[in-house]
Amino acid sequence: MDTEDQALCRLMKDHDPAHIDDAGFTHRVLTALPPPRSRLATWRRPLLLLTACLVGMLLPLLIDGPAYLGALENLIILATQQPLLPLGEASLGALPLACLAAGLLLSFVWVFRALRSH
Amino acid sequence: MSLSDSDLIARVLVSDDRHAFGELVKRNHSALRGFLRGLTKGDHALADDLAQEALIEAYRCLSRFEGGSSFSTWLLGIAYNRFRSHQRRRREEPIDTREEHPSADAPVQADHRPATEAGVDLEAALQSLCPEEQAALRLCYREGLSHDEAAALMSCPLGTLKTHLLRAKERLRTLLQAYA
Known part of the structure; x- marks a missing residue:
């Protein structure tokens, strides 16, 4: 910083503008702030998704448990013993599992974010 | 406390x-x-x-x-x-209703006047600068920010900030000559 810079710096610091009165400004800002976010609102989204995933998993079990488990078992057998399953069938079988996994992952991410924000 | x-x-x-x-x-x-x-x-x-x-x-x-x-x-x-x-x-x-940017030799007015004559001159001179130059000067010389910090804060390249500072100082020198 050269001498001119130092002089300018001193001048600017020495001659700060006069203090501006609040005159209701703080109140005006506080009333314009967004409404407080309730804790419930933070948790609503992950909780809804998590519940939907769990209900989606449990509902078929309650309706027809043995058939659902049998279907799952067949799917696992197909996946492990026939690796060259036609693409259409494979994706059809994998779709519900992929949706479930994505839903669970998303729920956990939201839960993590909600925990961090609190 | x-x-x-x-x-x-x-x-x-x-x-x-x-x-x-x-x-x-x-x-x-x-x-x-x-x-x-x-x-x-x-x-x-x-x-x-x-x-x-x-x-x-x-x-x-x-x-x-x-x-x-x-x-x-x-x-x-x-x-x-x-x-x-x-x-x-x-x-x-x-419809552009902006006021023209005052030139360096145009009369300048300060609205919130500091106590001293030097302060009045400085505030008036600062107000005659363009906003970028004014912000660069205030951030670097009043707030004490480094050039890098001020450039980041103003979202402009370092070179641009330095140009703003140079132009601002040049203009201030002219405007404050009367006081000096």
Whole structure:
């Protein structure tokens, strides 16, 4: 910083503008702030998704448990013993599992974010 | 015992304490509004509107404040960006009612006058600069920011900031010659 810079710096610091009165400004800002976010609102989204995933998993079990488990078992057998399953069938079988996994992952991410924000 | 800015920020973040945010507003509004009054060439109503917008944005983005600079400096950065957005919006308006930017030798007026003659001259001279030059000078010489910090805060390249500073100093030298 050269001498001119130092002089300018001193001048600017020495001659700060006069203090501006609040005159209701703080109140005006506080009333314009967004409404407080309730804790419930933070948790609503992950909780809804998590519940939907769990209900989606449990509902078929309650309706027809043995058939659902049998279907799952067949799917696992197909996946492990026939690796060259036609693409259409494979994706059809994998779709519900992929949706479930994505839903669970998303729920956990939201839960993590909600925990961090609190 | 008064709490530090970082304590107040922590209270706002943890428990959405609006009294704590109010305290932050009380501590910083004068500098913020003064800075914006300079940029808006003394338009108090506009400066206060922009200050309010800046404070609300600061409240929303408080979790992004990393403490690299002081809270007041961070606020000035937000305010400057708000001012620039406002300028862009005005440029896009079909009827341009902006005042011409006063030239270096045009008479200048200060609206919030500091106590001394030198202060009056300086404030008047500062208000005659273009907003970018004014902001660069205030951030570097009044707030004591480094060129890198000021450039980051003003979202402009370092070279551009240095150009603003050079031009501002050149113009100030001319304007303040009478006082010297």
